[in-house]
Amino acid sequence: METRELRYFVAVAEELHFGRAATRLGIAQPPLSRAISQLERRLGAVLLERTSRSVRLTGAGAVLLHEARAALDAVEAAEHRTRRAAAATAGGGPAVVLATKAGASGELLAKLLDAFAAEPGAVPVDVLLCGPGQQGRLLRSGRADVALLHRPFDDTTGLDTEELLTEGQVVVLPAGHELTLRASVHLADLTDVPDLPPPRWPLPDGTYPPGPGPEVLDHTQLLQLVSLGRTLVVLPESVRAQLREGLVAVPVVDAPAVTTVIAWPPHSRSRAVADLVRTAVRL
Amino acid sequence: METRELRYFVAVAEELHFGRAATRLGIAQPPLSRAISQLERRLGAVLLERTSRSVRLTGAGAVLLHEARAALDAVEAAEHRTRRAAAATAGGGPAVVLATKAGASGELLAKLLDAFAAEPGAVPVDVLLCGPGQQGRLLRSGRADVALLHRPFDDTTGLDTEELLTEGQVVVLPAGHELTLRASVHLADLTDVPDLPPPRWPLPDGTYPPGPGPEVLDHTQLLQLVSLGRTLVVLPESVRAQLREGLVAVPVVDAPAVTTVIAWPPHSRSRAVADLVRTAVRL
DNA sequence: CCTGACCGATACCTCCAGGGCATCGGTCCC
DNA sequence: GGGACCGATGCCCTGGAGGTATCGGTCAGG
Structure with a gap:
């Protein structure tokens, strides 16, 4: 064929x-x-x-x-990886492309990049920010060498992974909303909040599902829409580090725990990817 | 491309x-x-x-x-699996192809097939006996749906696996050989046994490496050659169940432990494969 | 019931790219 | 220095991929 x-x-x-x-x-x-x-x-x-x-x-x-x-x-991966290998020998030297959701895992990513840069034999890391759920595709098609993704949301089938961090989830709300007075909430409290419909993410084909919520592309956009009182969103706890004025996080006690994992294609032979994974696991 | x-x-x-x-x-x-x-x-x-x-x-x-x-x-896997899916709907109904090294894991395989056949919703299992190290390729190219293989010998990169059994290794010797008098041996004792050169397995391309030992294709052949006093071989303990007259097994204390695993392609969607794996893990 | 819109299949033609043959140019060995 | 070996190049041919026109079947609307 x-x-x-x-x-x-x-x-x-x-x-x-x-x-x-x-x-x-x-x-x-x-x-x-x-x-x-x-x-x-x-x-x-x-x-x-x-x-x-x-x-x-x-x-x-x-x-x-x-x-x-x-x-x-x-096949696409073969093409991309060959191009990248050729570029590495030609000029610029080797580099690693790390894919991650735009706006997610900021703190962990910063720590990882710092720690890896301090390693002997470190190579430049190109960070490729992508939409949610796209990391797996980038890895499988060879446009990225390694990725941070979030179980159970992202699909890790066919990828090798190591767990980095497990955390609970919080709901991010506009300051002053009545739910911010609570010490914690349940998922059931967040469905059908009349003035804060959930945001709509793009489907894999680029279109948006129907619904009342605003269309969003990344977390930065999303947090801005929350602070404008247009939507609410459930995110891992570590999002607290990025909360600006006007945003309040409340723990969601029954939301599934989110595990941040580092993933790479199973037959990766790159020394740099192995080093980067080892650095990440040791964090 | x-x-x-x-x-x-x-x-x-x-x-x-x-x-x-x-x-x-x-x-x-x-x-x-x-x-x-x-x-x-x-x-x-x-x-x-x-x-x-x-x-x-x-x-x-x-x-x-x-x-x-x-x-x-x-690409080859796409072709094979599509053909098999079509054959399943046309006639004969669905079936699972299980690949395993000829002559290895006999007892485990028999128990697995019996247990699976007793499950509700069991489907026929075609057992595909192959040369050592070929199971991974059969899985990756879609000619088999699930395989038994042996770590650390077989390559499991890119496959999903579940561990079934870990065992030590024994050396199989012709009865009467001086080493059979020992309660256990070390690997070092088995190199350069003058009258029993190690057997030669075919390389992936079908040719044999040079050397003094006999050329073999599967375990049955191999054990026969051992009983004829032509070679010796280090195998997992479970081979004891197949020992005929004229063969003696002696534990090798420093041989790496062998883990039998059941493996399947990571994006398998087959209900039957999932059932078979579940049955195997419960054994 | 008929007509038009829609949609996949078929017939026929064109053209280019994949493949064969002959040959060249460079390298190594005797 | 001649011959063997090997990959590259030039030239030709044919098969098949792709385009246009059209057919045949189905459904909705009047």
């Missing part, structure tokens, strides 16, 4: 519409139809059930969609 | 010879040379240092070799 065929199939499987998928791929619809049916013939499997009105995935199609995404990530 | 390019590069990187690589790929040498240099141009990286007498990998080339193998495994 060629990656082109996998890209075509993923496009159709995601759009469930040959015309839109073809547009997205920048080709016409007929060659796309042919490519898919040729793929089905070669695999000896029906991947899509088409009528002239709809396209649906079969069981085998769902399997291929899942596997093809992983395979395309691996 | 297309998988064709990756296959071409892997062939050249492994052979370090354009002509041989082209023969292996079933094409002529000139298109191969062109494909590689086109790949290098597109990546903006020199992958191979060629003189008219030799070909050597650059740093970036070594990275790409490693990444390309993983990516090609992922």
